[in-house]
Amino acid sequence: MIRSVLIGTGSALPARRVSNAELAAQVDTTDEWIVERTGIRFRHIAGEGETTATLARDAALAALSAAGVTAQDIDLIVLATATPDNTFPATATKVQAMLGIDDCVAFDVAAVCSGFLYAVQVADSMLRSGVQRRALVIGAETFSRILDWEDRTTCVLFGDGAGAIVLEARDTPDDATDARARGILATRLHADGRHNELLYVDGGPSTTGTVGKLRMKGREVFRHAVVNLAAVMEEALAAAGLPTDAVDWVVPHQANARILDATARKLSLPAEKVVMTVDRHANTSAASVPLALDQAVRDGRVVAGQIVVLEAMGGGFTWGAAVLRI
Template structure:
């Protein structure tokens, strides 16, 4: 008997405040054209004052549970991917657990920056396959607006806030690639590249710090590593880019998305793109895109999906799943 971690529900939440590129023109030396040309971003959402990452995550989790027709009482575990937890500790996941009224099971955070949701999906899959949990809420949630240096036009225009969630449930499969659920995963990291994408704050500095990025270097690594990890994940189950119905990539930059799809030989009309509306929401971007893709009618039951992401660390990976 083969057990698969099957997606039973998906949902997302975006803060009410929408920030178009034109608003940033008055804050930093930039323009709508400059931002669109280099990133594809047209607008993003920012959390309100006092609105935390766990607040966003709770709303996304509630939407995923509603989509699945389940309640918090049905959930065994929460895995929350974030780099912007409310506090140093406890985990934001335990705050979500309390916010959902979930008094059983367990909850913890995963930190792999923009690759966090891929890592969280892989972790949740392992929990289900090992029998430690039957149903797992996997959430990506971020408030990156709180990490921005508003004098750095190369970074502050790129990021936004939001949250997305999927509910996974263990179910019997045949062991073949036609099974619904997660079919393969591929995770990687290389700490030698820490300095090209990081936050210059933390416990050792006594401050939250700001995001710092060497954009050209990140772009170069992203295109190469995202296509490679997606191919590896597909090869593990004997598939290739031609078998893919949808790529649901990390929504960092439209040029990275297009270059990765080209390397995978997948046309852009089979790529779910939301970066224009959300900006880079780090660990939240893939579940946001999954939820929006389903709502648009793009993602349908039985579709083969590849998700891939890269973030600070560097950390990167891919998951292949059948919806």
Template sequence: MSILRSQVVGCGSYLPARIVTNAELAQKVDTSDEWIVQRTGIRQRHIAADDEPTSIVGLKAAQAAIADAGIDPTEIDLIIVATATPDHTFPATATQIQAALGINGGAAFDVQAVCSGFVYALATADKFLTTGSARAALVIGAETFSRILDWEDRATCVLFGDGAGAVVLKAVPGQGTLADRGILTTHIRSDGRYKDKLYVDGGAGSTKTVGFLRMEGKEVFRHAVNNLAETVRYTFEQTGLSGADIDWFVPHQANRRIIDATADKLGISHDRVVVTVDRHGNTSAASIPLALAEAHADGRIKRGQLVLVEAMGGGFTWGSALIRW
């Protein structure tokens, strides 16, 4: 049976030039490199310059992905930006990137699912492409989380960084089997009962301010490992696969302990896990595409391999996608 698959044809990323180490943060808040590394695995993070809003960070990643795909930007008829830190309340950051790329056809919009945003955006783009509603999609995860951090709160300010990653997807005929290249399955979930565990204490419709990120770290850790394992197990049940079949596991880069615990629960060897959290910190919706772009560029991820991505974010939201590269 011939069907359409959403095939990854290009990857790109962008990280701001400024690097902030744990030692630098220790000069501002009561923390230390040892404390941060032991609890999170993070050693440094990138921070966007004042003239680098989310749209610019996302644009640079998009340009890199389009160049990697070797296509003309005008071939793209769908742009989805996953971000919790848009330039403006409106218009959508995606429309700003669309204009900067010289694209004036198709649709462009943002998706807000915090750290799960890229998985949500990937799942959304997949539905457009596999139903014939779009031919080529640009999916971007872009964040400037440094703008919403309380730099006096050592529990949160040490965790996050800025950056962007992007993929170009094309609708390509497949046979409807697991041997097809492209997105094979996507699963997204949410449970709004846990809003107070990870949130920003402001917004245009409530406080009329941007607000700061607030988090109950222990609760987030507990839910993350369980929720992520649940959605991936559903993928395994649906496909008949197991952790041993996965060539590369590319999880949301929130915390090294969460990454390791989830891999263990799923039976995935640590040497098949792509890890960037030590150098990037938690870049929210940008973390998975940043990690994908790095592993694609250095040759770890090869054509035909099975790649599993998953994430959990505020809301709570969570989800996964299985891709044949």
């Protein structure tokens, strides 16, 4: 059967790295408070000339290089972001132009922190249809530009960055448990709009005519995240016909170290199987999962043949998981 096989990963971070101590000089917080409650020690903040599109371009170029293909080999770009360069056109089309691709399908997906998982399923469906052959799937954000820097409960949590993968349609064995069956084995997505008020931005073109600022009720988000992430991971593994102990790595959305720990415990997963980069990058929303995946690949932890689960939850609420064999 045709599956979408991951053939390359890449990531990009803004030049400026901001420590907790630097933030503590600006807002009423401390390094100890941030680390204890979130596990975050650093985050990268976009500077002049750095935008969601430029970060996405740099991550895409790194992924193309790792895949050993050129930009001209790409016929689909799906870019997940909640912080586009413009209301329109889609940031994906700006990345397309930056890469020098004259014509390909290019569009954005908006599902906040789950955006990359949504983008993966969309790209996977399109590749398996046989119409496109290679896709760039990107998660990129400049969340620093929608933060209220006077709200110490939210401004310390987020950072900017981008991650990208290259997927290629290939014929693989039907049985997902066959070690030769590489690629995306199963995906599951969910949304529940009844919880909009727990994590949202208080602006938009149709309501206030402004970009707005991020607002969050952290305790409620934490509670939903642990339950939803554990459930959707189990659901995706069941769809792939794989037990939890078949998983080599979980690459979760990097929102909060305590959420990652609690989710692992709920699934009886050893902590050493969970990729964690939240300490270095903070919460980069849709960029979080591909950024963490690329770091794990480049560190030599995630290698060919392994079973990897990607999972995330974000505002909406939206949440999802994908199971793939690298």
